[in-house]
Amino acid sequence: MFDKLHEECGVFGIFGHPEASNLSYLGLYALQHRGQESCGIVASDGTRLRAHRGMGLVADVFKDEEIFNRLSGRSAIGHVRYSTAGGSDIKNVQPIMVDYLRGSIAVAHNGNLVNAQEIRNELELAGSIFSTTSDTEVIVHLLARAQADSLPDRIGQVLQDVRGAYSLVFLTETRMVAVRDPNGFRPLVLGRLDGAYVVASESCAFDLIEAEFIREIEPGEMVLIDKEGMKSYQPFGKANPTPCIFEHIYFARPDSVVFGRQVYGVRKEFGRMLAREHAVDADVVIPIPDSGVPAAIGYAEESGIPFQLGLIRNHYVGRTFIEPQQSIRHFGVKIKLNPVREVIEGKRVVVIDDSIVRGTTARKIIKMIRAAGAKEIHVRISSPPTSFPCYYGIDTPTRKELISSSHTIEEINRYITSDTLGYLSREGMREAAGLPGSKGGHFCDACFSGFYPVKFPRLKADSQLGLF
Numbered sequence: 001m002f003d004k005l006h007e008e009c010g011v012f013g014i015f016g017h018p019e020a021s022n023l024s025y026l027g028l029y030a031l032q033h034r035g036q037e038s039c040g041i042v043a044s045d046g047t048r049l050r051a052h053r054g055m056g057l058v059a060d061v062f063k064d065e066e067i068f069n070r071l072s073g074r075s076a077i078g079h080v081r082y083s084t085a086g087g088s089d090i091k092n093v094q095p096i097m098v099d100y101l102r103g104s105i106a107v108a109h110n111g112n113l114v115n116a117q118e119i120r121n122e123l124e125l126a127g128s129i130f131s132t133t134s135d136t137e138v139i140v141h142l143l144a145r146a147q148a149d150s151l152p153d154r155i156g157q158v159l160q161d162v163r164g165a166y167s168l169v170f171l172t173e174t175r176m177v178a179v180r181d182p183n184g185f186r187p188l189v190l191g192r193l194d195g196a197y198v199v200a201s202e203s204c205a206f207d208l209i210e211a212e213f214i215r216e217i218e219p220g221e222m223v224l225i226d227k228e229g230m231k232s233y234q235p236f237g238k239a240n241p242t243p244c245i246f247e248h249i250y251f252a253r254p255d256s257v258v259f260g261r262q263v264y265g266v267r268k269e270f271g272r273m274l275a276r277e278h279a280v281d282a283d284v285v286i287p288i289p290d291s292g293v294p295a296a297i298g299y300a301e302e303s304g305i306p307f308q309l310g311l312i313r314n315h316y317v318g319r320t321f322i323e324p325q326q327s328i329r330h331f332g333v334k335i336k337l338n339p340v341r342e343v344i345e346g347k348r349v350v351v352i353d354d355s356i357v358r359g360t361t362a363r364k365i366i367k368m369i370r371a372a373g374a375k376e377i378h379v380r381i382s383s384p385p386t387s388f389p390c391y392y393g394i395d396t397p398t399r400k401e402l403i404s405s406s407h408t409i410e411e412i413n414r415y416i417t418s419d420t421l422g423y424l425s426r427e428g429m430r431e432a433a434g435l436p437g438s439k440g441g442h443f444c445d446a447c448f449s450g451f452y453p454v455k456f457p458r459l460k461a462d463s464q465l466g467l468f
């Protein structure tokens with residue numbers, strides 16, 4: 001059994017640069033928000049792959065020069081990984097690297113395969129021995145068995161069998177392959193640096209290493225890079241893009257260009273739309289930092305209510321902050337956030353966040369703002385109610401734990417103890433996101449709608465209704 005179905009990750013790759021592993025390290029640094037639990041780099045010197053992987057943040061895992069001397073060569077791929085407790089294990093750290101009949105291959109995966117367990121069961125029955133509990137390993141096993149002559153054909157063949165979300169980067173001794181699933185759930189971008197090709201989950205990685213952004217790798221596109229240059233393949237025929245709207249709502253960095261639009265601007269649009277849909281008389285708009293900041297700026301601009309920083313975040317507490325023992329657990333939110341009394345006292349406050357998942361964070365924050373003297377608290381959420389789990393690579397709890405799957409907005413308002421609560425509508429979200437080439441946006445919003453664009457065994461026909 002897999003420890004955990006859901007993972008959030010970031011991937012990076014560079015081909016043809018003398019400082020490949022150093023640049024991968026910097027790239028991963030810029031992608032750290034996509035995963036803080038573990039990370040790794042695999043580099044090739046043209047004849048051999050070498051790996052360095054570990055649990056922890058990029059800066060902690062790659063902390064001495066010696067590591068980079070060992071990771072020599074002109075090409076490298078890297079990975080940052082996040083998973084919740086249970087899936088957290090050194091054996092699952094990526095990139096996965098294996099030796100097989102044709103040489104060595106490493107793979108870094110962002111996303112989640114929905115039929116990995118089925119395939120794994122079949123492979124295990126046929127005698128395969130797995131060494132991780134990660135869904136990504138099935139790709140490696142299938143690849144070792146694939147019969148086609150060329151590497152792109154073998155990868156293409158394997159990807160016909162797996163379903164779900166994947167932005168993948170492969171590295172062999174002499175080639176790098178980057179591929180995005182036909183739905184294009186997770187982002188993947190292509191760039192150039194000093195004649196080398198680079199790929200990354202988000203363009204913010206290119207900004208740091210001063211690579212030029214060329215374009216997105218298209219949904220369903222496979223790109224092969226070797227010493228001859230770059231070739232593009234379409235192994236799936238017609239793609240059916242449904243990129244993940246949650247990348248724009250919460251997950252990606254606001255300075256990244258994702259699915260053709262800079263995330264910051266999209267988040268501000270969500271905030272503007274929210275102000276139109278849920279106006280309220282108030283004195284101040286404050287974000288829950290950092291995720292609520294761009295939407296709060298949009299809300300403030302649209303409503304004319306001044307924007308203020310009413311909560312200050314301690315940036316040295318990562319997302320992987322380990323909850324203390326039960327006795328002091330309620331300190332959790334206080335460790336991250338502290339109210340600015342001067343901004344809040346005696347005021348009617350609009351509090352903006354990007355999403356409510358379980359409702360526990362919002363409840364604690366509202367209490368904190370109330371204790372700082374707020375007269376009224378109006379919570380505005382820059383996405384629709386999150387009622388359905390994600391099976392495509394965003395870590396969400398089970399349906400039972402998602403507060404809006406079983407509670408009305410009024411009940412949630414009471415639970416989090418706000419005076420009023422308003423969510424962005426699905427239509428408002430679509431309009432604000434206005435993804436290019438997709439009138440109103442063909443993107444995956446399964447977490448809000450329960451409509452899952454890629455079916456999987458456990459859901460079958462019920463998926464359309466979100467019944468599971």
Ligand code: AMP
Pocket residue numbers: 250288291353354355356357358359360361362394395396
């Ligand atoms: P809660 O309602 O207590 O579960 O927490 C909601 C907060 O979690 C919001 O501030 C979001 O910004 C943040 N959030 C939303 N989705 C995720 C996710 N997949 N991983 C980590 N944090 C998230």
